Amino acid sequence: MVRFGTKLQQNLPNLAGVHHILPVLTTSISSSIRTRSFPVHQLARAIKQKTHWYKLRRRAVVGLGVSFWSQFMSMAGYLGSNSFLASARQKGVIEEVLKNVDWPEQFPFKEEDFQRFDESADSYFYEAPRFVTHIDDPAIAALTKYYSEVLPPSDTPGVAILDMCSSWVSHYPKGYKQERIVGMGMNEEELKRNPVLTEYIVQDLNVNPKLPFEDNTFNVITNVVSVDYLTKPIEIFKEMRRILKPGGLAIMSFSNRCFFTKAISIWTSTGDADHVMIVGSYFHYAGGFEPPQAVDISPNPGRSDPMYVVYSRKLATA
Numbered sequence: 639m640v641r642f643g644t645k646l647q648q649n650l651p652n653l654a655g656v657h658h659i660l661p662v663l664t665t666s667i668s669s670s671i672r673t674r675s676f677p678v679h680q681l682a683r684a685i686k687q688k689t690h691w692y693k694l695r696r697r698a699v700v701g702l703g704v705s706f707w708s709q710f711m712s713m714a715g716y717l718g719s720n721s722f723l724a725s726a727r728q729k730g731v732i733e734e735v736l737k738n739v740d741w742p743e744q745f746p747f748k749e750e751d752f753q754r755f756d757e758s759a760d761s762y763f764y765e766a767p768r769f770v771t772h773i774d775d776p777a778i779a780a781l782t783k784y785y786s787e788v789l790p791p792s793d794t795p796g797v798a799i800l801d802m803c804s805s806w807v808s809h810y811p812k813g814y815k816q817e818r819i820v821g822m823g824m825n826e827e828e829l830k831r832n833p834v835l836t837e838y839i840v841q842d843l844n845v846n847p848k849l850p851f852e853d854n855t856f857n858v859i860t861n862v863v864s865v866d867y868l869t870k871p872i873e874i875f876k877e878m879r880r881i882l883k884p885g886g887l888a889i890m891s892f893s894n895r896c897f898f899t900k901a902i903s904i905w906t907s908t909g910d911a912d913h914v915m916i917v918g919s920y921f922h923y924a925g926g927f928e929p930p931q932a933v934d935i936s937p938n939p940g941r942s943d944p945m946y947v948v949y950s951r952k953l954a955t956a
């Protein structure tokens with residue numbers, strides 16, 4: 639039984655008390671770091687060269703991560719004190735993370751866990767379109783293959799899909815279509831160019847987490863490499879539950895890359911398996927979902943971007 643308890647919570651990071659130095663960090667890192675997504679290790683190298691402060695914090699984070707992970711893993715009875723990064727590559731570890739979790743009664747994260755290095759308006763960060771892909775081709779191919787196995791067949795009458803945190807690509811199978819595929823995102827130019835969408839909405843979910851749809855509208859909600867930018871995840875997951883049809887499927891996928899300055903602190907300070915736990919907790923504490931499950935669809939562990947899916951269905955009774 640995995641106990642995701644208060645001791646763990648105490649080990650989780652927060653940025654309280656470091657805000658006074660955030661401007662130093664954000665102005666000293668190059669603009670490319672602020673506007674491109676990076677694998678965590680590459681980003682760490684780049685920033686490390688820039689600030690003494692980062693060195694200090696990194697050390698703290700590594701210490702924190704190890705204790706977080708070893709506590710988590712030893713409680714789970716898996717790999718003892720191995721560091722997370724080594725163990726995450728072992729086959730089957732990710733799938734185990736959400737099995738039989740003994741969730742604490744209350745959502746264990748605090749407000750400061752959802753702070754970011756860059757707390758300026760997201761509309762500013764996403765103002766210019768980025769016609770790029772945020773994960774490598776094998777990871778995209780793995781996600782598209784996964785979608786081909788779990789999405790309703792193309793062109794099924796009555797099916798509606800929402801791609802949250804969407805851009806100019808949704809990674810659905812080639813030629814995939816449905817009567818209604820809505821994209822929500824931050825950049826209109828990107829959304830306009832996404833060929834799979836039948837409509838789009840620009841909305842900052844960190845300002846307004848209310849999803850502008852009727853109850854029981856969608857068969858599927860997807861969200862690719864973006865769940866880590868949500869600062870009000872429980873409100874949003876409750877909204878997802880509301881707008882999903884009973885039995886509707888929510889698929890959150892992510893890798894180990896992110897826009898570091900815009901990802902929540904609890905994400906940037908923890909590893910892949912922790913991320914699975916964090917996303918699983920969103921489903922659990924939003925309520926009305928089946929127990930969340932995790933799948934490791936990484937195409938080429940260690941050689942291309944990893945790719946993980948945490949998914950759940952809205953309960954038929956919710």
Ligand SMILES: C[S@@+](CC[C@H](N)C(=O)[O-])C[C@H]1O[C@@H](n2cnc3c(N)ncnc32)[C@H](O)[C@@H]1O
Nearest residue numbers: 760772803804805823824842843844862864867
């Ligand atoms: C790394 S990109 C991923 C885009 C796309 N899902 C993909 O796979 O290429 C992050 C996306 O999250 C969305 N996003 C970030 N912050 C957001 C916010 N506050 N509200 C709504 N969407 C947000 C942006 O639209 C952006 O396109």
